[in-house]
Amino acid sequence: MKTEMRWHRFYGALALLTLVVFAVVLSVPRDAAMAAAKPERLKIAIVQFLSGAGAPHDASAVNTAKLLAEKINADGGIDGVKLKLLIVDEAGSTADKVTEFRRLVQDEKVDAVIGYTSSSHCLAVAPVADELKTLTISAICANYRLFEQGKYKYMFRTSAHAVSENVSAALYVLQMKPDLKTIAGLNYDYAYGRDSWEIFKRTILKLKPDVKVVGELWVKFLAGNYSAEISKLLSVKPDVIHSVNWGAGLTALIKQGKTRGLFDKSLVVFTTGLLSQAKALPKGVAFSGRGYHLQFSDPRKNPGNRAFLEAYKAKFGKMPDYTGTYMAQAILGLKAAVERAVRIKGGAWPTTEEIIAAFESSGYDTPRGPVFIRADHQAITDSMWGLTSGKIDPVFGYPVLEKMRVFPAVQVNTPLGMKTLDWIDSWPSRK
Amino acid sequence: MDTATIIAVDGLVYASWLFIVSAGLTFIFGVLRILNIAHGSIYALGAYMGAYLGNAFLGGRYPGALSYVILLVSAPLVGVLVGPVLERIFLRHIYDKDEVVGLLTTFALFLILEDGIKLVWGIDPYFIDTPFSLLGNIPIAGISYAVYPFVQTGIAIVIGTGLWLLINRTRFGRQVTSVIADREISVAMGINVARINTVAFTIGAFLAALGGAFAAPMISVEPGMGIEVIVPAFAVVAIGGLGSIGGAALGCILVGVLRAAAVHFFPELEMLVIYVLMFVVLVFRPQGFFGAVRLRRI
Numbered sequence: 001m002k003t004e005m006r007w008h009r010f011y012g013a014l015a016l017l018t019l020v021v022f023a024v025v026l027s028v029p030r031d032a033a034m035a036a037a038k039p040e041r042l043k044i045a046i047v048q049f050l051s052g053a054g055a056p057h058d059a060s061a062v063n064t065a066k067l068l069a070e071k072i073n074a075d076g077g078i079d080g081v082k083l084k085l086l087i088v089d090e091a092g093s094t095a096d097k098v099t100e101f102r103r104l105v106q107d108e109k110v111d112a113v114i115g116y117t118s119s120s121h122c123l124a125v126a127p128v129a130d131e132l133k134t135l136t137i138s139a140i141c142a143n144y145r146l147f148e149q150g151k152y153k154y155m156f157r158t159s160a161h162a163v164s165e166n167v168s169a170a171l172y173v174l175q176m177k178p179d180l181k182t183i184a185g186l187n188y189d190y191a192y193g194r195d196s197w198e199i200f201k202r203t204i205l206k207l208k209p210d211v212k213v214v215g216e217l218w219v220k221f222l223a224g225n226y227s228a229e230i231s232k233l234l235s236v237k238p239d240v241i242h243s244v245n246w247g248a249g250l251t252a253l254i255k256q257g258k259t260r261g262l263f264d265k266s267l268v269v270f271t272t273g274l275l276s277q278a279k280a281l282p283k284g285v286a287f288s289g290r291g292y293h294l295q296f297s298d299p300r301k302n303p304g305n306r307a308f309l310e311a312y313k314a315k316f317g318k319m320p321d322y323t324g325t326y327m328a329q330a331i332l333g334l335k336a337a338v339e340r341a342v343r344i345k346g347g348a349w350p351t352t353e354e355i356i357a358a359f360e361s362s363g364y365d366t367p368r369g370p371v372f373i374r375a376d377h378q379a380i381t382d383s384m385w386g387l388t389s390g391k392i393d394p395v396f397g398y399p400v401l402e403k404m405r406v407f408p409a410v411q412v413n414t415p416l417g418m419k420t421l422d423w424i425d426s427w428p429s430r431k
Numbered sequence: 432m433d434t435a436t437i438i439a440v441d442g443l444v445y446a447s448w449l450f451i452v453s454a455g456l457t458f459i460f461g462v463l464r465i466l467n468i469a470h471g472s473i474y475a476l477g478a479y480m481g482a483y484l485g486n487a488f489l490g491g492r493y494p495g496a497l498s499y500v501i502l503l504v505s506a507p508l509v510g511v512l513v514g515p516v517l518e519r520i521f522l523r524h525i526y527d528k529d530e531v532v533g534l535l536t537t538f539a540l541f542l543i544l545e546d547g548i549k550l551v552w553g554i555d556p557y558f559i560d561t562p563f564s565l566l567g568n569i570p571i572a573g574i575s576y577a578v579y580p581f582v583q584t585g586i587a588i589v590i591g592t593g594l595w596l597l598i599n600r601t602r603f604g605r606q607v608t609s610v611i612a613d614r615e616i617s618v619a620m621g622i623n624v625a626r627i628n629t630v631a632f633t634i635g636a637f638l639a640a641l642g643g644a645f646a647a648p649m650i651s652v653e654p655g656m657g658i659e660v661i662v663p664a665f666a667v668v669a670i671g672g673l674g675s676i677g678g679a680a681l682g683c684i685l686v687g688v689l690r691a692a693a694v695h696f697f698p699e700l701e702m703l704v705i706y707v708l709m710f711v712v713l714v715f716r717p718q719g720f721f722g723a724v725r726l727r728r729i
Binding site: 234251255 | 438
C-alpha cells in the first residue's frame with residue numbers, strides 16, 4: 001500500500017512538473033510574425049479560391065499575385081528582400097480556414113497573409129490575425145461590416161466593399177433615370193446580397209422618397225434556375241432591377257434574362273461581374289464589375305494601368321478580371337507600407353507593428369488609380385459605373401462601357417466612425 | 432397577364448428540370464436501396480460532357496439540330512462509363528450493410544467525382560449555348576418565355592412514360608419489381624440480381640447525366656454545379672416516396688408550383704417552401720405520397 005502511494009505521488013509530481021513547464025513555455029510572449037532583423041525572404045500566403053465555384057472568379061487574383069511577385073523580385077524585392085508566395089486554396093469551411101490560418105502562421109511561418117474572398121472567411125480570420133499578430137490583408141472580401149463591427153489591428157482591406165458599390169449604384173441609377181418610379185432586387189440570399197440590396201434601396205428611397213419597391217426576390221447562393229424570378233420581374237416591369245449576383249449564377253441569369261427580354265424592359269444594375277459576363281450582356285446594362293478597372297483609370301492615359309494590363313496579357317493571354325486589380329492593390333499596398341516603414345526607421349527593417357503604423361492613413365498608387373488606407377484600415381477609393389455598349393476596345397479587347405460616371409470617394413464611403421445605415425438615414429431627404 | 436398561368440408554367444419548367452434527375456435518384460433507391468448522393472456529380476458530369484463535346488468537336492458552332500444530338504449522346508456516354516464502374520467496384524460491397532454506409536459511400540463518391548471533374552476539365556466555365564438560344568422565346572400569358580425549357584418538359588414526359596413502360600411492360604421490369612419487393616426471394620427464384628443492380632444503377636446514372644446535359648445550355652457549367660440539384664432532388668424523392676417514379680413526378684410538380692407561387696407572392700419564403708412541404712408530408716405520411724410502408728423484418 002505504502003509503495004503504491006509512493007508511485008502515485010511520483011506520477012502526480014511528474015504531471016504537475018509537466019504542467020508547470022508548459023505554463024512557463026506558453027506564457028512567454030511570442031515574437032511578432034516579422035522579426036526586426038532583415039529577413040532573407042518575405043513569405044506571403046495568398047489564400048484564394050483555387051477550386052469550386054469561386055475558382056474562375058479568383059483566377060485573376062492568383063495570376064496577378066504571381067505576376068507582381070515576379071516583377072517585384074526582378075526589381076530586387078522590397079528593400080532588397082525578395083517575395084516568396086505560398087498559394088493556398090480558400091475552399092473549405094470557415095472553421096477549416098481558421099485552422100489553416102493558424103497553420104500558415106505557426107508552421108509555415110508566413111510573414112503576411114493576403115486573400116479571403118468569402119465574407120465569412122475574412123470576418124472569421126480577422127480576430128485570429130490579431131491573436132497571432134500577423135499582418136493580414138483582405139483583397140476582395142466585400143462585406144461592409146468588417147471594420148464597422150470590429151476594430152482590428154493586424155487586418156487591412158485594400159479594396160472597396162458593398163457600401164461604396166451600392167451607394168454609387170443608386171446615385172448612377174438616379175442620374176441615368178431621373179424619373180425613376182419603381183425598383184426591384186434579385187439577389188443571392190446571403191449577407192452580401194442582403195446588405196447590398198438594403199444599402200441600395202435605402203439610398204434610392206432617401207434621395208427619391210416616391211420610388212416604390214415592387215419586388216425583393218431572393219435566390220439561393222449561386223442559383224442557376226431563374227425561370228420564376230424572371231417571370232415575376234417581367235410581370236411587374238420595374239424601372240430598375242438591382243443584382244449583386246456573381247459567378248455561375250450571374251451567367252445563368254444573363255443567359256436566361258437575355259432570351260426573355262429582361263434587359264429590354266428594365267434598367268438592370270450589376271455591381272459585380274467578370275469580363276466574360278460583361279461581354280455577354282446586351283447593350284444598356286448598368287455595370288461596374290466592382291469598379292471596371294479596364295476603363296478606369298483609362299489605360300491610354302494611365303501608364304501604370306497600361307503596363308499592368310499589357311504585362312498580364314503577355315503572361316496569361318487575356319485581360320484580368322477585377323479580382324486581379326484588387327490583388328494588385330493588396331500587394332502594392334503591402335510593398336508601399338513596408339518601404340515607408342523602412343524609410344521612417346532610417347533604413348532598418350521594420351517590425352510588423354511598424355509596418356502597420358506606416359500602412360495606416362497612407363496612400364499609394366495602383367493600376368486602377370490611387371488608394372487611400374484610412375485609420376480604421378479600410379481602403380477608400382472612387383467608384384465608377386457605366387452602361388454596356390456592345391462594343392469591344394480595339395487595342396485591349398475588353399468590352400467598352402459608355403456613359404461612365406465616377407463618384408468621388410467622399411460621396412460614397414461611410415465617414416470614419418459612423419455606421420453605414422445611420423449615415424444614409426442622416427442625409428437630408430430630397431423632395 | 433394571368434398570374435395563375437404564369438405560376439403554373441414556371442412550376443412546370445422547374446418540375447421538368449428536376450424530374451429527370453429525381454426519377455433516376457428514386458429509381459436507384461427503389462432497386463438498390465441506396466441513397467445516391469453521387470447523383471449530383473453525375474448530373475455535373477453529364478453537363479460537362481455535353482458542353483465539352485459541343486465545343487471540342489465543333490468549335491462551338493454547329494447546325495441547330497446537331498446540338499441536341501450532342502446533348503442526347505452525352506448522357507448515355509456518361510451513364511455507361513460511370514454507372515457500371517461505380518456499381519461494380521464500390522456499391523456492390525455495401526448492399527447488405529446499414530443504409531448509413533450507403534450514404535457515406537455515395538457521398539465519398541460524390542467528392543471524388545467532383546475532384547475528378549476538376550482534374551479533367553479544370554476550373555474554367557464551359558458553355559453550350561446553341562440549344563438554348565436557337566429556340567428563342569414565346570409569349571405566354573402576357574410575358575415572354577424561353578422555348579428551350581419546354582424541351583426539358585418533353586424529355587421529362589418521355590422519361591416518365593419510358594420508365595413506366597419499362598417497369599410495367601417488360602420482362603426486365605417484372606424482374607426489377609421483384610427485386611424491389613424482396614431481394615432474397617428474387618435470388619432464390621433465379622433472378623440475376625447482381626445484373627439487375629448494375630443495369631438499374633446505370634439507368635439512374637444515365638438519367639442524372641441526361642438532366643445535366645440538358646441543363647447545360649441554360650447555365651454556366653462550372654465546378655460545384657452538382658450541389659444545386661441534389662438537395663431539391665432528395666426533398667422531392669422524400670415527398671413522393673422513395674422508389675416511386677410517379678411520386679417523384681408529383682413531388683416535382685408540387686414543389687415547382689409552390690416555389691413559383693412563393694416567388695410571386697411571398698419571395699422571402701421561396702427557398703423555404705420545398706422544405707416546409709417535405710416536413711408536412713413526412714409528418715403526416717412518413718413514407719411519402721406513394722412510398723410503400725416497409726415492414727421491419729426480424
